[in-house]
Amino acid sequence: MRIITGLYKGKHFEIPRTFKARPTTDFAKENLFNVLTNLIDFEECANVLDLFAGSGQLGLEALSRGAEKATFVDGAKDATAIISANAQKTHLYQKSNVLCMDWEQYIKSAAGRNSFDIVFLDVCKETSSLSYHFKKTSVRVLILWMVLQVSIKLIDSVGKNSNLYFR
8 A cells, every 4th residue: 555646655554464444445546536636636625534544545645645634533443553553654643633433423523623625434334324414513524425436336337446345
């Protein structure tokens, strides 16, 4: 796994084989950010939220491309340890806020206090109550979940990577 472009282009970080989630592949991440780069100027993004952060790849990539700060939230202790290690290895730890907590708990605690320019929702399963919680909070968000879903379908339909899996 690596940072694709930006200030820390080419920085590699390891994901232990014992890590239960399968991180987003470099191929999928690169395609996602190619789409986003046409829509977003990352240097104008003050705050990024990487919810269900896993290895932290999406938030770290956004930081490398110029986002000011990223909050990483994951309910698994091993995931937040990996995110912290990856943020330190890529020299992005100062811009990172890594939290080990349930997503619902985080949304409730952030309501009215935090705002984000980009929110990455790279969930491993459907969470029907997710949109309800975002509507109920005052967090300003650009939800990129639909972009992820379109990217998965597009890549699968082209047949370049039929085993693509997003955590």
